[in-house]
Amino acid sequence: MGEGCTACLAFELQPENVLPNHQDAPLFVRSQWTSRITLPYVIYRITTATLMTAWVVADIIKEASNWYAHNYMIWFLLATNWSLLFVAVYSVISATITTFYYVQSALECTDFPKGSVNLVLMIHWIFYTIAANGALVVSLSFWGFLWSADDSGFLVTTMSELKHTLNSIYIIIDLLIIAIPIRVFHLVWPLSIGAIYTIFNATYFTHNGVGPEGKPYAYYIMDWRNPIESSLTCAAGFILTTLVQGVLYAFFRLRMFLYWRVRDYFEDFEDTARFVSSMEQGPEEQAILPQDRRLRTSSYSSTASLEHVEMGHNLSDDSS
Structure with missing residues (x-):
């Protein structure tokens, strides 16, 4: 296990x-648990x-009506809503390209896409x-x-609690799929x-901008009338963002571990060997292989060599 982790x-x-580069484009349009794009x-x-x-759409309309005096632009002042918007845009992009490649696969009777990720898949990944x-975050x-410290009315509603809970539940479930x-x-x-939002927020409110409930x-x-407190809040946000990326990576490693287990x-060794030898496995798959199938190479000269090692050769070496 130590060799794989290293x-x-x-x-x-x-x-x-x-950079958002990867040699295995199909990973970005299919589930971890299937070898091709499927209808389910x-x-x-x-x-989603x-x-x-x-x-x-419903959140913009409801919050603008209840808390923003029908000023829909105030909705975009909140980091929560930026996050929700990014989740929605990601979901739409993912649905669009998955459907596109699924139709292409059906029409051409082959799997799409192939090779390295293209610009669209790079944007999707970002x-x-x-x-x-x-x-x-x-x-x-x-x-x-x-939840316990801010008394703003729009933050303590049931809808707000759902918005700050279901988004992460969806992301974690999606990450495992x-x-x-x-x-x-x-x-x-x-x-x-985060930096763009901080600059936008500071610029808007230091120029007499008005937020939710007229505040x-x-x-x-993040009241910029108190710049030190606001700056510390932003710094804490950047630290939390860094830690969360580590949490996401841990969930990703868990997914790969479960995938191979x-x-x-469900498959005997011969079937798995044929499956593995037919694919060019990236480092995600290699590092989490079970002990009897793990890549035996002790070092890699470049990222490219790590991405393109064929597991079938290593299985043959082990058997000999």
Whole structure:
């Protein structure tokens, strides 16, 4: 296990992993638990995209009516709503490209896409990372502090509690279903959005902007009339974002661990060997292989070599 963890860690710390590059494009349009795009997965993606879109629209209308004096733009002042919007956009993008490639696969009688990720899949990956990280950060911030400390009316409603809970539940369940990898260094994407939100929030309210309920702030802990307190709040948010990326990576590793254990349970060794030897496994799969099938290579000269090692060769070496 130590050898696999070391190889995985060495790969994760490659500087090029900051970029959304990957050699296995099908991972971004299918479930972890199937080898191709399936109709149930397409239905799942369309359903979640529809529900998330409806939720965002309903939330904008309801909150603007109840708390923002019908000023819909105030909805966009809240970090919670930025997070919810990113989750919805990710869901729509995922449903769109999954459906597209599923139809292409049916028409061409082959699996799509192939090879490395294209620009659309890169954007998809970035939006997913921001959505997943943001959802957990928002939920932890709300239940860990805002729920008991902020007396703003719009934050203590049942709808607000649901919005700060169901988003993270959806993200965690989705993470265990999808095949998209989590990269530690992709932390730069949610941090960038956090920085953009901080600048936007500070600029708006230091220029006499008005927030929910007519207050000069969106959250009382980000009241820029108290710049030191607000700056500390933002710094804490960046730290939490960093920690959450580690949590997401841990869930990703758990998914890969379960993936191989389930295959062990339902398939005999020969069937699994044929499956593995027919695919080019990336580091996500290699590092979590069961002990008797783990990659025996002790070091890797580059990210490319780690991404393209064929597991079948290693199985043959072990048997000999």
